[in-house]
């Protein structure tokens with residue numbers, strides 16, 4: 001079971017206030033039988049220094065890797081706030097899930113959510129695979145305009161729990177536009193309860209999403225897990 005979107009790096013953003021919280025988040029994920037988590041700290045190109053972000057992510061990822069010895073494979077990524085021209089950011093590849101060209105891309109809520117078409121186009125031309133974060137949060141017409149240009153999406157677990165709006169999310173999964181499920185976990189209050197509940201609602205679709213996500217991440221390199229520590233390399237190819 002893969003969690004494609006999670007804020008679990010200690011102190012990297014408001015998702016975890018420190019190591020104790022991050023380890024508790026991973027304990028909750030283990031109890032839910034999650035085996036793979038993509039750590040996706042927020043990156044805001046409008047206000048964050050890119051080098052500081054990379055440094056912070058590296059430091060917090062190392063701290064977690066040094067203290068977590070459980071079975072979950074943790075992959076390193078980012079949740080990148082979209083802005084027009086993001087494709088010009090030197091080193092943008094660093095924001096992809098480690099070892100892949102997959103970049104979790106968050107649209108803004110205000111006004112500009114529909115203005116990213118050309119930026120996504122250029123990102124795709126450059127070989128990146130942008131995945132829209134929590135597609136459940138936005139105007140479906142805007143999201144479908146991105147689907148029509150080949151950008152796929154991730155859905156948050158808690159959106160599937162509510163009946164309102166669920167139908168079109170399930171349709172998007174069935175049509176192959178939504179290819180990943182995320183807890184979007186922040187701190188520990190909600191834990192993995194909504195994630196498990198969502199999987200129950202998804203039924204067979206949950207396994208299909210896992211397979212599609214695994215395909216997307218087939219070249220990913222794990223930050224920490226028993227297998228890579230034994231030198232077996234890519235977590236999926238080692239299966």
Ligand SMILES: [Fe+2]
Nearest residue numbers: 005007079184
């Ligand atoms: Fe998030």
